Amino acid sequence: MRHRFEVLISLRPGLLDPQGKAVEGALPAMGWTNVSDVRVGKHVELTVDAPSGAEARAQVEEMARRLLSNPVIEDFRIVAAEAVHG
Amino acid sequence: MSRPPRIGVVTFPGSLDDRDALRAVRFMGGEGVPLWHADRDLHGVDAVILPGGFSYGDYLRCGAIARFAPIMDPVVRFAAQGGPVVGICNGFQILCEAGLLPGALIRNRSLRFICRFVDVRVETSLTPLTDGIVAGEVLRVPVKHGEGQFIAGPDDLARVEERGLVAFRYCAPDGTVDDAHNVNGSANAIAGVRNEAGNVVGLMPHPEHAVDPDLGPTGGQPMLSSLLSSALARV
DSSP states (O other): OEEEEEEEEEEOTTSOOHHHHHHHHHHHHTTOOSOOOOOOOEEEEEEEEOSSHHHHHHHHHHHIIIIIOOTTTEEEEEEEEEEEOO | OOOOOEEEEEEOTTBOSHHHHHHHHHHTTOEEEEEETTOSSOTTOSEEEEOOBOGGGGOSSTTTTGGGSTTHHHHHHHHHTTOOEEEETHHHHHHHHTTSSSSEEEOOTTSSOEEEEEEEEEOOSOSTTTTTSOTTOEEEEEEEESSOEEEOOHHHHHHHHHTTOEEEEEEOTTSOOOGGGOTTOOGGGEEEEEOTTSSEEEESSOGGGSOOGGGSOOTHHHHHHHHHHHHHTTO
16 A cells, blocks of 8 residues: 655754745845735655555654654654545 | 885765865875775775765765765764864865864855955864964965855854864964954854864865965865874874
8 A cells, every 4th residue: 555645844943944044035025015924845746555554654754764864963753644445 | 114104085976175185195106096985995095085076966965965974974983983084175074073172153244155265263273174374374275165154052162262272263364363354254264173182173165276386376275184194193
């Protein structure tokens, strides 16, 4: 069974987010002056072939911890698990 | 007569400063040994340099993918056995990603790529790059990086300071550490750190670009010569 996941990776709160800062700086120039706290993260989509959703999810957690994110500076969230048929 | 120390320099896909590191090792009297990322052994070298560059295009995070290259298994074993391991710039990022050094490197405070000479103050002589250098000495070396801001969680940063793991700090030419000379906004102006055992060290500045007096400042000479003697101690 193939299982589809999305992993959302964000910089830990309090850490300087240069991309977020650059985007936040650009928005007022376009007329949106009421925007703050812009944070830019990463979005990884992947499919895992595993016997069960729980096993697939456990594997994604490990992959997110070991490669997709750096626990020193980032948090991650796993969402949208769904079985893909075929 | 004893042989010169053999210093391995790893080339990853996207490494840029491997040639300069090999040249600097030879310039200082060592034998430079090219190592390949896909190698599974270190060919008997006495020390390892992970050089600067943009391994794997800096995709995902700087050093995140290089950290899992086949050569890193023997590098990690070599480090665990007390072998001298030095990470320069991207090599520093790789060592942090591998968990061999504390902390992480993120985008510079200025958001800009920085390419210039800086002064760094040696904070400890207990690293393969500073063995024989008196703490407090100031060395002039270049930096060239976009992601060199050293950070660590509050607990890690406190441990790094308490355990004396800071190897180098950005400073004024007279050794004063202040915000004006903290070139990339690093926590506590940290330019390089070592591990607890003192055999692994990483830094953002480039000693390998500062050994030849024909090319400018020579702040890298004492660091490289320290590395050669640290490596020689294992011969």
